[in-house]
Amino acid sequence: MKRLAILGSTGSIGQSTLSIVEQFPDRYSVATLAAGRNIDEAFTQAERWRPRVVSMATEELASYLEGRLRTARLDGIEVVHGTAGTVACATHNEADFVVSAIVGVAGLEATHAAILANKPIGLANKECMVAAGEILTAAARERNVPILPIDSEHNAVHQCMRVGAHGEVKTIWLTASGGPFRKTPLEEFEHITPAQALKHPTWVMGQRITIDSATMLNKGLEVIEACRLFDVPPSKVRVTVHPQSTVHSLVEFVDGSILAQISVTDMRLPILYALAYPERPASSLTFDLAALRHLDFEEPDFERFPCLRLAFEAAEKGGAHCIALNAADEVAVDAFLKGHISFNGIPRTIEQVLAATPEAHPATIAEVLAADQQAREQARARVAGS
């Protein structure tokens, strides 16, 4: 029985993780839940899963949840809050495995703490790896703590990597849907509206990641994540535009063999893989190969998607540049969604912030968070001035 700490339990990945626990009650149970702000869902989850600890974003939300649990006579569930609360969930002595699924750098400290506490990680938070991947992977390697990727691309890469030795990998090919603007005339990009950009062709996701898919910045973050997770230089990671999103990624080996992973586009599959690794429990997530007709693969257009170019440049520089890429993008996407900047303003803002970022390699989580704040302020200033 694997007892889970689920960080980000009320989000999409958190809920999918709980549906896996539901499906495999003999394999998994819930130790702790870090829930954030959704008090109703947090209560429902606490009632259903009876975790040892639930963490909420603020003290106020925590005391409100405590009250509701008391009224419902649900005893023995400790309620905590804030970053310390999330860390408490991540490092709880009854947690055997930590699902890190808090969006953004908010999950960073807890993920780091979990690694230091020797907890295997299922990582759904790519910002963690982009901002602090050098620190996290070093800590994990030192302690021999596995980090299993819970996103379809890196999970696919993790699977394909098993078919050869690390030194035999020539290229990691990350597939990208190409987003909704793969064929939109370039001159129309300046006038793309948030509503247009929020329509993703294959995946239903949160707002920021949907815009990041449209700019392909998301794929750029994944390039950086792949470098860190699989300990390869950016020159060994390439992106291929695959609009069907059925090949989740590929690994090319030096002998000429390419391994590809194919499956339905359902996050429960990489979650189950991460939870059960190295086993594969039977699931009902069947891909109908017989129904497969066409798979397209195209070179990404770096002129159309400057964010992808910026990400590769940041990947080469590492450290502060990767932090700034992610932070500036988050600010720029928010400004775009609010109508303050144009779609093309997103890469423009990021490029300006990156140009103003000194080369540096933060060595602690505190330094990472400081660099992140600095980049956000830079980005906010650029956005306000544009």
Place this chain on the structure above:
Amino acid sequence: MKRLAILGSTGSIGQSTLSIVEQFPDRYSVATLAAGRNIDEAFTQAERWRPRVVSMATEELASYLEGRLRTARLDGIEVVHGTAGTVACATHNEADFVVSAIVGVAGLEATHAAILANKPIGLANKECMVAAGEILTAAARERNVPILPIDSEHNAVHQCMRVGAHGEVKTIWLTASGGPFRKTPLEEFEHITPAQALKHPTWVMGQRITIDSATMLNKGLEVIEACRLFDVPPSKVRVTVHPQSTVHSLVEFVDGSILAQISVTDMRLPILYALAYPERPASSLTFDLAALRHLDFEEPDFERFPCLRLAFEAAEKGGAHCIALNAADEVAVDAFLKGHISFNGIPRTIEQVLAATPEAHPATIAEVLAADQQAREQARARVAGS
């Protein structure tokens, strides 16, 4: 340094194996060569590779080769002949690895002898596995002797199988080009000429295997081979028509993940994989993923390709039925190439022979060869009578 016994050295796989030895002189050397009938090529290979032993098909050819070696002052190369000669090559005490690439059941005894002598096998001879797979795999398992498939499909499956446990495999998907008659109107099948059938869309191969590709009997033999090599029932093996022949096969796991192997259509790749396993040396056999545009996958049409249906039926029955399938096909293809029977006559002949074959499970190689002879006689009688 791995010292190779190459059975079928003058054939296409044998020559490709030697080109790998040429390319990796620090990894591989030649211990013995079983060459068959091509005396010029046998001489050239003996001169180039200085093996300990060369085997020819007949005593006459052997003594002729001996004469030429003497004239050329190439000492220390023993020349042997016939089945005993092939067995001597396969079991030579200086051979560390046996490439079994003699076409047809002719390679069966030597392959069996090599397994009994604890030599790891690179198997390019599918008839061996179809006719005597039950015996060969039992012997190999008992001695823990690896059998590494040297054909693109099973080699791909071997790679994909590494991504999960044996019990986690749901379906082995063998890809098939579909041959030249994938879209030919059914009413024209009766009038297909040998010249038409010998034009294979993607691979350049020998005559029988090209016709077997056109009837898809070849894929049927591969289904049986997959059952034996990977120890799965026929219900776990399926065929998908993939005209581009770039995905060499796929393995679907119970959790819903499908792993696919992609590479150039060049036999040196599976040969190198088998020779080097579990390592992957760098090769120049690069597949241009960026140039990849479309991959089609279609259900095979069992009405169009009755040979495939017959193969699945034989796979279910095992033993004598698999032997008869292969033997009857070889006779029928020969008759078709000579203009004695029509293209549709191939499956008709096989079906008649299978119908007359009693269920039996030959337990020795001698019994296998007897059943093979019996089926051939049956097939010859059918062909002569048609």
